[in-house]
Amino acid sequence: MTLELISSDRCPFVQRSIITLEHKSVPYTITYIDPYDPPEWFSALSPLGKVPVLKIDDREVLFESAVINEYLDEITPGSMHPADPLEKAKNRAWIEFGAGSLGNTFNIMAVESEAEYNKVKQALRDALERLEGVCSDGPYFNGEHFSLIDTSYAPLFIRLSLLQEMTGLSVMEGLPKVTRWQASLLALPEVQKSRAPNLQTRFVELMQQKKAWGLSLLKPEYLP
Numbered sequence: 001m002t003l004e005l006i007s008s009d010r011c012p013f014v015q016r017s018i019i020t021l022e023h024k025s026v027p028y029t030i031t032y033i034d035p036y037d038p039p040e041w042f043s044a045l046s047p048l049g050k051v052p053v054l055k056i057d058d059r060e061v062l063f064e065s066a067v068i069n070e071y072l073d074e075i076t077p078g079s080m081h082p083a084d085p086l087e088k089a090k091n092r093a094w095i096e097f098g099a100g101s102l103g104n105t106f107n108i109m110a111v112e113s114e115a116e117y118n119k120v121k122q123a124l125r126d127a128l129e130r131l132e133g134v135c136s137d138g139p140y141f142n143g144e145h146f147s148l149i150d151t152s153y154a155p156l157f158i159r160l161s162l163l164q165e166m167t168g169l170s171v172m173e174g175l176p177k178v179t180r181w182q183a184s185l186l187a188l189p190e191v192q193k194s195r196a197p198n199l200q201t202r203f204v205e206l207m208q209q210k211k212a213w214g215l216s217l218l219k220p221e222y223l224p
């Protein structure tokens with residue numbers, strides 16, 4: 001079987017699938033495109049016009065990161081979901097919940113006013129407070145077992161940590177469980193490997209392109 005992941009180097013949803021592929025040691029190739037200026041073949045391939053898309057044997061196409069991840073998990077040994085149906089359903093629901101915060105890590109680098117920035121920051125904080133109420137004492141969301149839900153939140157924690165480093169964004173105070181969860185995920189090789197090496201530069205490019213208010217918070221060492 002051949003697997004090709006159609007990707008963009010700035011996309012957190014793509015990272016979810018890379019982490020699963022790496023964690024399960026599945027061989028794959030990766031093809032980068034710009035989903036906002038896609039080649040024609042991509043528009044024909046992708047029903048929603050979004051990355052990631054997984055091509056299987058150059059024949060079948062899967063889209064939606066959560067669906068791609070479940071497929072990858074099911075075709076490889078060992079399950080990355082809780083066995084209990086209710087726990088599994090709850091994990092799926094919280095995976096969906098995380099998509100909004102991933103979008104907000106983009107929004108916080110794109111909005112043009114301080115008021116909008118503070119609104120997005122508050123939405124991120126509210127989401128993290130909710131997660132504090134449902135995640136385990138660590139190291140991962142479900143406890144000892146690294147699960148698909150962890151692959152879904154790792155890209156969020158990468159972005160929050162980068163934004164903290166680059167702009168001083170702080171949304172984690174007083175949230176010990178989420179802070180521990182973030183540290184456990186950031187320490188994993190598959191999580192580090194999923195991150196494009198030029199992510200900081202790409203964030204600055206995005207903020208410049210959007211004339212984002214967040215640029216005013218950028219520490220001097222990150223200024224272009």
Ligand SMILES: N[C@@H](CCC(=O)N[C@@H](CS)C(=O)NCC(=O)O)C(=O)O
Nearest residue numbers: 011012013035050051052064065066
């Ligand atoms: N729900 C989708 C979201 C994927 C997504 O939003 N991808 C963005 C890049 S990070 C994209 O391809 N956007 C292109 C567009 O909206 O035209 C998933 O989980 O796979």
